[in-house]
Structures are given as structure tokens and as C-alpha cells.
Amino acid sequence: xxxxxxxxxxxxxxxxxxxxxxxxxxxxxxxxxxxxxxxxxxxxxxxxxxxxxxxxxxxxxxxxxxxxxxxxxxxxxxxxxxxxxxxxxxxxxxxxxxxxxxxxxxxxxxxxxxxxxxxxxxxxxxxxxxxxxxxxxxxxxxxxxxxxxxxxxxxxxxxxxxxxxxxxxxxxxxxxxxxxxxxxxxxxxxxxxxxxxxxxxxxxxxxxxxxxxxxxxxxxxxxxxxxxxxxxxxxxxxxxxxxxxxxxxxxxxxxxxxxxxxxxxxxxxxxxxxxxxxxxxxxxxxxxxxxxxxxxxxxxxxxxxxxxxxxxxxxxxxxxxxxxxxxxxxxxxxxxxxxxxxxxxxxxxxxxxxxxxxxxxxxxxxxxxxxxxxxxxxx
Amino acid sequence: xxxxxxxxxxxxxxxxxxxxxxxxxxxxxxxxxxxxxxxxxxxxxxxxxxxxxxxxxxxxxxxxxxxxxxxxxxxxxxxxxxxxxxxxxxxxxxxxxxxxxxxxxxxxxxxxxxxxxxxxxxxxxxxxxxxxxxxxxxxxxxxxxxxxxxxxxxxxxxxxxxxxxxxxxxxxxxxxxxxxxxxxxxxxxxxxxxxxxxxxxxxxxxxxxxxxxxxxxxxxxxxxxxxxxxxxxxxxxxxxxxxxxxxxxxxxxxxxxxxxxxxxxxxxxxxxxxxxxxxxxxxxxxxxxxxxxxxxxxxxxxxxxxxxxxxxxxxxxxxxxxxxxxxxxxxxxxxxxxxxxxxxxxxxxxxxxxxxxxxxxxxxxxxxxxxxxxxxxxxxxxxxxxxxxxxxxxxxx
Numbered sequence: 001x002x003x004x005x006x007x008x009x010x011x012x013x014x015x016x017x018x019x020x021x022x023x024x025x026x027x028x029x030x031x032x033x034x035x036x037x038x039x040x041x042x043x044x045x046x047x048x049x050x051x052x053x054x055x056x057x058x059x060x061x062x063x064x065x066x067x068x069x070x071x072x073x074x075x076x077x078x079x080x081x082x083x084x085x086x087x088x089x090x091x092x093x094x095x096x097x098x099x100x101x102x103x104x105x106x107x108x109x110x111x112x113x114x115x116x117x118x119x120x121x122x123x124x125x126x127x128x129x130x131x132x133x134x135x136x137x138x139x140x141x142x143x144x145x146x147x148x149x150x151x152x153x154x155x156x157x158x159x160x161x162x163x164x165x166x167x168x169x170x171x172x173x174x175x176x177x178x179x180x181x182x183x184x185x186x187x188x189x190x191x192x193x194x195x196x197x198x199x200x201x202x203x204x205x206x207x208x209x210x211x212x213x214x215x216x217x218x219x220x221x222x223x224x225x226x227x228x229x230x231x232x233x234x235x236x237x238x239x240x241x242x243x244x245x246x247x248x249x250x251x252x253x254x255x256x257x258x259x260x261x262x263x264x265x266x267x268x269x270x271x272x273x274x275x276x277x278x279x280x281x282x283x284x285x286x287x288x289x290x291x292x293x294x295x296x297x298x299x300x301x302x303x304x305x306x307x308x309x310x311x312x313x314x315x316x317x318x319x320x321x322x323x324x325x326x327x328x329x330x331x332x333x334x335x336x337x338x339x340x341x342x343x344x345x346x347x348x349x350x351x352x353x354x355x356x357x358x359x360x361x362x363x364x365x366x367x368x369x370x371x372x373x374x375x376x377x378x379x
Numbered sequence: 380x381x382x383x384x385x386x387x388x389x390x391x392x393x394x395x396x397x398x399x400x401x402x403x404x405x406x407x408x409x410x411x412x413x414x415x416x417x418x419x420x421x422x423x424x425x426x427x428x429x430x431x432x433x434x435x436x437x438x439x440x441x442x443x444x445x446x447x448x449x450x451x452x453x454x455x456x457x458x459x460x461x462x463x464x465x466x467x468x469x470x471x472x473x474x475x476x477x478x479x480x481x482x483x484x485x486x487x488x489x490x491x492x493x494x495x496x497x498x499x500x501x502x503x504x505x506x507x508x509x510x511x512x513x514x515x516x517x518x519x520x521x522x523x524x525x526x527x528x529x530x531x532x533x534x535x536x537x538x539x540x541x542x543x544x545x546x547x548x549x550x551x552x553x554x555x556x557x558x559x560x561x562x563x564x565x566x567x568x569x570x571x572x573x574x575x576x577x578x579x580x581x582x583x584x585x586x587x588x589x590x591x592x593x594x595x596x597x598x599x600x601x602x603x604x605x606x607x608x609x610x611x612x613x614x615x616x617x618x619x620x621x622x623x624x625x626x627x628x629x630x631x632x633x634x635x636x637x638x639x640x641x642x643x644x645x646x647x648x649x650x651x652x653x654x655x656x657x658x659x660x661x662x663x664x665x666x667x668x669x670x671x672x673x674x675x676x677x678x679x680x681x682x683x684x685x686x687x688x689x690x691x692x693x694x695x696x697x698x699x700x701x702x703x704x705x706x707x708x709x710x711x712x713x714x715x716x717x718x719x720x721x722x723x724x725x726x727x728x729x730x731x732x733x734x735x736x737x738x739x740x741x742x743x744x745x746x747x748x749x750x751x752x753x754x755x756x757x758x759x760x761x762x763x764x765x766x767x768x769x770x771x772x773x774x775x776x
Contacts (some may be wrong), residue, residue, distance in 0.1 A: 001388070001453060003686045004694070009380065069380050135754040147748045201592055260771045275774040280767035281760070288704045295683035296676070302382045368672035369665075375648050376662045376677050 003295060008074055016077035024081040025048040026346040032084030033349075037162055038206035039084045047078075047085060048116025056091070060070060062267040065212065067305030068095075068239065072246045072298060079250030086119045086206075087160040088247060092168040093120035096184070100224040100232045105186060109165060122167040122240075123154035123210060124233065131239055131362030134179040134230055137234045139170040139212065141185060143219065148185060155320030156360070159253050160196045160208045163189050167236070169210070172227050179230035187212075188219040194340040203356035228327050238314045241298040241361040245314075245321040249293035251354040253326040255332035258347050262336050279335055286331045289324035296320050312374045319367035329354045382686075388453055395436070397459045402427045403465045411467060428469070430500070431458075437469065438497045441477060446494035452689055456634045463638040464645070475626035476503040476548055479565075483614035483622055490547075492567065492577040504540020506549035506568070507623060510599070513537070514761050517559040517620060521551040521602065523566065530612070531607040532566065532574075538597045539754075542579050544570055547600060548626075551617050563619030566611050574605035585731065585748040627756050628702045640709035640752065641678040643745055644716045647723070648675070649735055661723055670719045677712045684708060700770025703762035710753035717742065717749040 004012060004269050023046055032040050035280040047053065056071040057063030071091065094113045097105055097120075112118035124322050139152030150170055166187045173181030187194065190345065194215055196208040214291030224232040260283055300317040303310035329351045334338035340347055384392070403725055408424040431437050439455040441447020448454075462469050480492050495501035509519050519532020532551060540547055547568040552564035570577060582598045614622050648671060651662040660666045683706050720742055721728040730736035731743035753759040767773040 001384050001686055002690050002694075003683055004690050004696070005380065084738070159387075180503065256679060261775065263773060272774050274767070275776045277760075277764065277776055280771075280773050281763040282776070283773065284700075284707070284763040284766035287766060288708050290494055291687075291701075291704060292680040294685065295687060296680055298380055299382045302380050306383075307382070315678055319672070320676050320680060365669055368669050368676070371672035371675055372668035376651055376668060376671060378652055 003249055003298070005014060005341070009070065011075060012070060015314040016052070016074050017080065019046075020077055020081040024080075024083040029349050029353075033204040038159070038204075039086050039162065042083045043083060043282040044119075045116050047083075047087070047212045048114070050212040051114075053087075053090070053094075054114035055083075057094060057110050057114055058106070061098070061106060061112070062114040063098075066125060066220045068242065068301045069298060069305050072243060073248040075108060075243050075377055076250035076294070079247035079354070079357075080254045082251055082254075082349050086106040086159040086162060088240070088244060089121040089163070089330050091243060092120050092236060093122045093165065095239050096232060096236040097186075097223060098120070099235055101186075102220070102223075104220070105223060109186075112164070118164040119159055119162045120167065121157055121159050122164050122169075122236065123160075124169045125156050126152070126154060126236070128153075132234065133312065134182060137169050137171060137182060139168070140174070141168075142174070143172060144216075147182075147216050148219055148221070150185070150187065150212040152212055154210045154212070156199065157196070157208045157210045159206050160189060160194075160210055161206060162221060166194070166210070167223065169196060169229070169233055170305045172222070178226075181227050182229045182233065183226050184223040184229040184236070185217060186223055187215060187217055193352050201356055203353045205353070205356065207241050209264070219302075228318055234311070237361060238311060239304055241318040241367075242304055242310075242314050243254065244357050244361055245293065245297040245317040246301060248321050248325040248354050248357045249290055249297055251357070252286075252288050252293065255326050255329045255347060255350040255354065256283065257289060258350070259283060259332035259335040273335070282331050289328055293317075293321045293324055304360070312371055315362070315367035315370040316363055319371065320366040322367075323363045325354050326358050341344040366377045384453070386455070388457060390460060391454055391600065392457045394636065395458055395568065398431075398434075399461060399465045401717075402430060403462070403467055406655065408466050424467070425697050428468075431469070432498065438477060441493060442498060445481065445489050446497045452693055458687075458688060459634045460636060463642055468638070472495070475505060479622050479626045480567075482625070484620070485610070487610065488567070500542050501546060502541075503546050503548045503567075504536075504544035504570075504598070504600070506536040506539045506547040506600070508537045509540065510535055510537050514758060516550070516623065517563065519550060519552065519563070521549070521552045522555070523553050523607075526606070528606050528609060530566070530609070532568065532602045535599060535601045537599050538580070539597050540570070540577065540600060541596050542577065542598065544577070544598075545571060547575075548613075549602075550623050554617070554618050557617075560620045561617055563623070564616050565619045565622045566607055567613055567614040568602070568605065568607065570600070572605050572607065574603045576601045576603075580621065582748070584639060585743045586744055608690065609686055628698060634689075634703065637681055640713040641681055641716075642751075643713065643720065643742070644674045644678045646738060647671070647716070647720050653725075654737065656724075656727060667723050670723065674716050677708075677715070681705070681709050681712055702767045703757070703765040704770070706757060706762045707759045707766070710759055713749050713752050717746050721746060726759060 001216045024043055028040055029145060044065050051064060052074045055066050055074060056068055059065045089112060094110060097109055126136060126138055141150045150367040166189055168185045170185060171181050172183040178366030192250040195211045197211055199207045201207050201337040224309060242322050264272050266273050300310055303313050332347060333351055336347060339345050389415060406425055410421040412661050413586060435448030436458050438451035443449040477493060477496050492501055496623055507513060507516055509521060509643045511520060523530040523532045534551060544701055549566045549568045550563055552562050553564040568731040577598050577600045690700050724737060727737055728742050733742035768775060
């Protein structure tokens, strides 16, 4: 039992942090938010060159074959910098292809991910946003000979304009409900041209409604087993939820640091506001929460990495991080006072982005329902 | 990172579970809700603890030559966790005295105190807080003055100790002419020394719940011209602040506080799995399920914080804000838990005994004292001050 970083993990964290302090200043985030692409291609290339995109991908694809806890350390630091890169959506899809894809899919896609040439995304949620609820997936993919023909609408799809492939969750067996008949299908964006409409959001990240009208892909694009894809979805979403949890936690810790610096320098009634207990205690609580976020998120990542049962730990992490991170970045705002409501202050980048991330991949009460089932219901 | 126990540790856990299956009998469980006032004895528990001591399972991490096992903190954690899960709190495993006596005591003091503490024959009261206050600990007023080779102690202490205490681990001023933190020393004061008077203070709960917080009693103690030899001093003259803060830091972390702050959540979950109230099945109520999951997640965070401090102690990493963080998160969880339990059980919560009382009235008794665990060993407010200053570098108010 050792919940702290080992020497390698410490080194990885330090190296990611110092790189991003130089390469991903707040001005870069502002530029990316104002750009058509929504991310920084330069930064994306740099992190690919540093090997971060291949950290948890197999060596056969040019990756380093390390586990999710190492990838989590990088995700935490990217969150800390609110780095404008399509890391989370790419990793969510890439890890799923690595885990459940065919050899052909892996060798076609993963080396391009490792080198930074290929951005990926995934499309699960439709109008019914309930987390990991098979019936909420209504999108159809009809079998026509050797092809699948997709029709339907997906919401909240990230980075679809820059992505090369979308991992789409759909129904390939007509008439089936629940988890039966679900498939996960790779859809190349450029080749088939699904229609994307931007969803304007508080993070100013690239988020879209994607309409699929008679989008045709070969059946060999199914990731995992056709019609039995629900376990693939669960694996994908567990990893994605654990990664977004640690990414949020990283952002919250930086927001806390901004607030601490401000509380040391800003004076009221002749002394720094951090000397007032109302401020000091607010920030102390925030530190406790963020430490808790790190611990509970790394536990989930580590268990996923080791192949241990982890669904409950993922839900614990996501429920806790979603609530505490939102409260933490709000506390950072409140300590700053009115200036935090202005676009001038860099802190707003952390507030907007971390708060948006918290809404993804299941609400706290949905995750708590899964935890409650595990602790209260006898098998 | 390594979030699971080693194979050896898991094998040891199995050994502890086997022991528990054999020795934690219904008689032992029945003794856990004793009443200190009536002096109820615990013959079955005592016999079980003797068997644990034969195995070296009480205070495992203490050195062998003083009656411990020379074991590992993680092994100690496993023993405590398993016994707690079985409903038995091993009080012998808790408290400041052992660790500071091992670290700062003379050879004679180690031999005089540690085996007795482990065997439960010596019971130390914590003599920090005084009638005038406790948060400004260094401002305490009790004094010890040299008289030849002896010391003469005058003063009073509040809340520390119980009628069962044999000694007071007492922080006093030995030098009024230096800055207040520098003029303090610790004495191990026998409660039967001439001039010592202990006055019990009845607490608002009536039963000890042996694995609960304190018994039904605390106390104030008064010291009038109490004469002690130099050998009663722990550590050196003027070293009292270091001993007190080290001891408090030790008491703020670790398995005991974690278990004491989380077992009510665990017990409520155990109860919910198998019980209903008339036709109402609380575990099927979405409100109850959401609340219980929230509490469970909080206790998991606390477990991980405990693992963090264990890791730090084992790796010799200095603890900065981590122990006060645990001392905020745990007690605050404890209060949120009992209030959530109250909102689940409704009128059943208030019961402290009788057949209608869930778990024999444990929750009612606990409700009365849950808030109190935020005060002992430094209030949660004082802890937040420490986190702000040490962990965040914020200026003193």
C-alpha cells in the first residue's frame, strides 16, 4: 500500500508540469478558444513528440505500454494548465481501440494517434443524457451486406471538426432493447461527412451535435463484437470518467493556487485577506477536497490499470470530483471577489473549463446510484 | 502508486479474520456497550485481548523489548480495521503516550510505562486543556517549580482523563521567563500522588459504548503542591511544546481516528442491508441511497487520506498539512454521517436502548457526542488555521 507517487511517477509529473508551464500559458488557451480549430496544433505536436499520447498505448503501436495511472498523471497536469488540446477525447477512443479493437484497427489508427497525426473522438450520448443507460442509445446502424448504415443524432461530441475518426455507439440489431444489440463502430469523419452543428458551451470548447444520415461504413469497423458492444462502452466510459476526474482535479488545484496567491497579496483593513479566517478556512477546506480528489481518482485509475474491479471506484471518483472541483473553482472565484467575474482574470479559464468537464460522463447522483447499489444491495 | 495490500499483508488479514471468527464471540460483542459508571467488567474481552497480546497484535508497531511486536504500521492498521469491522474497538491501540514515551522517554520510563500501556494496566489522561482554554495551548497556566531535586506542580486540567486514568500526561509551564512555547515541559503525573484531585464530569451520553469516543465520564483534575521527582518529567525541561505537538500530530492521523469517524457509516450500511421499519424499506428509498453513497464516498476519501499518512510515516516523509486535513475531514464526516442517519431513521434515531432502537441505540448515543470528536486533539477550526498556514503559506491572522 503506497498511495504516493514513486520516483518515476514524480519525474513524469515534474516533467509534464514544467513543460506545460512554458508551452501552455493562459494566453494560449485564450487564443485556442478564439480560433476555428479550438485547440493549439503546436502544443498538440509538442506533447506527441514528448510521447505523452502513447504513454498508455501498446508498444506495438509505438506507444510506451504504461498504464492508466501514468496517463492520469499527464491528464492531471494538462488539466492544471487547462491545456487547449483534444487529449481527453482522443485518449478515450484510442484506449478503447487498444483494448477492444481488431489488429487491423489498432495498426491503422493507434500509430497515428501516438505521433499526433490523428485526433479521435467518441459519440455516445443522445437526447436522453442518462449515464450508462443502454436504452438511451437509440441510434440505428442497419446491416446492408458488408456495410453498416448509420442514422441518428449524437450530442456533446467533442472535437468532431478536427477528429479523423469517431467511435460511435449505436444499435445494430433492430428491435432489441437494453444492452442487447449495441455496437461500437469506427466512423471516419472525412470519408463519410456526418453533419456537425456547434453546441455553444461555457468552456468555449468544441462540442457538437452530430447528425448521421445514411452514413455507410464497412462492418469490419465494429470495435469488439457486433451486437455485443455494451461491455466495450462500459470500459470506454470507465476509463474516460476516471481520466476526466483527475484532469478536473488538476485544474482545481491550479485555481486554488491562484486564490492563495491572491489572498497573500490583496489587502483589506490593512492586512492580507488570507489572514482572515473566513478566507483561510475556505481555502483550507478546498485543499482538503482537492487532495481527496487526487487520491480517489488515482485509486480508480490504478485499479483500471491493474484490471481489478473498478466500476465502483470510478463512480466514487467521478461523483466526488464533479462536486468538489466545481465548489473548489467557485471558492477560488469568491476569494478573488468581483474581478473573477471579468474575462480579464485568467482564473475564469479554469472556472469555465473545469465546471464544464464536471458535467460530462455522468452526474454525481447517477454515480452515487451505482455506489449505492454496490454497498446496499445484497448480491 | 500501489493501492492494494501486499500478499503477505492479505495473508495476515486472513489470519486476523480467522482469529476473530473464533474469539469475537457474542459474549465479547455484548460487552462492547458497557457502562463505566457501574464499573461493568469485560471478562470475555479481557481474555480475548490476552490472546491478542500473546500474538503481539496489540500495539504491533511498538518495539518488542517494551512489550510490542516490532511490527509494521500497516499490520497494525489491518488488526484495527478487522476488529472494528467485527464490532470491537481495541482501545489499547490508541493514544499519544506510547509513541512519545518511546521517542522521548528514558530507558526507565519506557520500561515503566509502555508494557503497562499495552496491557491496559496504565491509562493516561491527556492533560493539555485547562479551565481557561485549550486552543491557545502554549498559553496554559499550570506551573511546575523546582524545589531541590524535585518539582512542585500547581494548576488544573480540564476534560482530560477519566475515573480510570492512572496517570496524567501533563503539559505545564516550567519557565515563565521565556517565550510561551519555550517554557513548557511534560510530566507523567500519578493520579494517586498527594495533592492530586480528580473530579469526574458526567457527559451528556449515559453509556460508554466501549468502542465509542470516551466513556460516559470525563474529568477535571486539580494539582496542589504536588511533589514529583525529576524522573517524572518526559523529555527535557523546555521540550514540552515539541512533545505536545508531535503527540497531537500522531493522534490526528492514522487508523484509529479513521475508524472512529467512519464506523457509524459502516454500521448504518450494515443495518440498512437487512432491516426495514414496518413496511418501509429505507434502502429502497432513492433519497437514502443517494445519502448513503455520499457518505460512503466521503469515508473512502478518508480511508485514502489515512493510507496517505501511513505511507508518509513509513517512508519518513515529513507531514505538513496532511494530519490537520485528516483531523478536519474525519470529524466533519462523522457529523455529516450521524445527521444523515438521523434524517434516514427519523424518530428511531433518538432511541438509545430498547428493542425498537436500531443497533441497540448506538446511533442515539453517537448523535450526542459526534460533534465532540471535532474538538479533541485540536478543534477543526484550529486545524484549518494550521492547514492555511503550513499547507498554503497564508499569513497568521
